[in-house]
Amino acid sequence: MKLLYFAWVRERIGKPEEEIELPTAVKTVGDLLGFLQERGEEYAHALAEPKAIRAAVDRVHARSDTPLTGAREVALFPPMTGG
Amino acid sequence: MDAARIIVQQEDFDIEAEVARMTDGQPDVGAVVTFTGVCRHEHGKLAALELEHFAGMAESEIRRIAEEAARRWPLTGVTVIHRYGRMRPGDRIVLVVTASEHRHAAFEAAGFLMDYLKSRAPFWKKEHLRDGSVGAWVVARAEDELAAERWQDNGGSTAMRR
Numbered sequence: 001m002k003l004l005y006f007a008w009v010r011e012r013i014g015k016p017e018e019e020i021e022l023p024t025a026v027k028t029v030g031d032l033l034g035f036l037q038e039r040g041e042e043y044a045h046a047l048a049e050p051k052a053i054r055a056a057v058d059r060v061h062a063r064s065d066t067p068l069t070g071a072r073e074v075a076l077f078p079p080m081t082g083g
Numbered sequence: 084m085d086a087a088r089i090i091v092q093q094e095d096f097d098i099e100a101e102v103a104r105m106t107d108g109q110p111d112v113g114a115v116v117t118f119t120g121v122c123r124h125e126h127g128k129l130a131a132l133e134l135e136h137f138a139g140m141a142e143s144e145i146r147r148i149a150e151e152a153a154r155r156w157p158l159t160g161v162t163v164i165h166r167y168g169r170m171r172p173g174d175r176i177v178l179v180v181t182a183s184e185h186r187h188a189a190f191e192a193a194g195f196l197m198d199y200l201k202s203r204a205p206f207w208k209k210e211h212l213r214d215g216s217v218g219a220w221v222v223a224r225a226e227d228e229l230a231a232e233r234w235q236d237n238g239g240s241t242a243m244r245r
Contacts, residue, residue: 007135007207008220059140061203075137075205079223082136082165082206083120083177083197 006077012046029055030064032074054079087149087161091141093168096178105160105182112159114186116193118179124172130213136167137205148199156188195234201227
């Protein structure tokens with residue numbers, strides 16, 4: 001699966017995107033955050049407060065219980081500050 | 084209404100030209116509302132704002148919001164232009180133009196669009212300070228989230244709910 005990171009999530013993880021093979025136990029956006037937190041210090045730092053992280057699955061806003069079934073791309077980012 | 088005109092670009096925009104697009108050859112239009120968001124200097128401390136965006140999603144998400152506005156109000160046109168890149172104080176960041184037969188629909192739809200753009204369009208602002216240092220990422224304001232939520236109570240639509 002392709003993962004994209006934006007703003008301070010990108011800065012803390014240290015890369016804008018990557019391809020990751022997900023274990024079958026990772027079924028939702030919330031599961032993905034938990035899985036990534038275990039990948040290393042930079043991930044743990046970026047995702048320390050899951051409530052401050054927003055996600056989009058295949059470019060549509062998602063929630064922590066949104067399933068990843070069939071998803072090709074997940075973006076993780078802080079709350080948006082456009083406008 | 085024809086399809087909303089949604090543009091995500093680095094360049095500035097021409098407000099007069101965008102208003103003219105709403106009225107030229109459309110004698111049924113009686114009201115055009117424009118909102119322009121501008122980069123503030125934050126009491127003199129800000130040199131620039133850097134706007135990062137999710138290119139693959141910004142346009143489609145703004146279009147989703149514009150289509151929801153067109154479902155809620157009898158609009159004859161919607162235009163949203165959102166810039167990204169480096170903005171200096173005084174630079175224009177976002178333009179919303181709504182047109183309708185009568186003013187209420189245009190006013191309300193413009194407010195709705197801005198409230199939703201703030202909390203759902205994938206853009207993030209980083210401050211560059213006048214002392215040359217890079218400041219913090221702008222923190223999302225709870226008021227902006229609440230401003231978007233208040234439209235859920237008086238529109239009856241659940242289409243925008245998270």
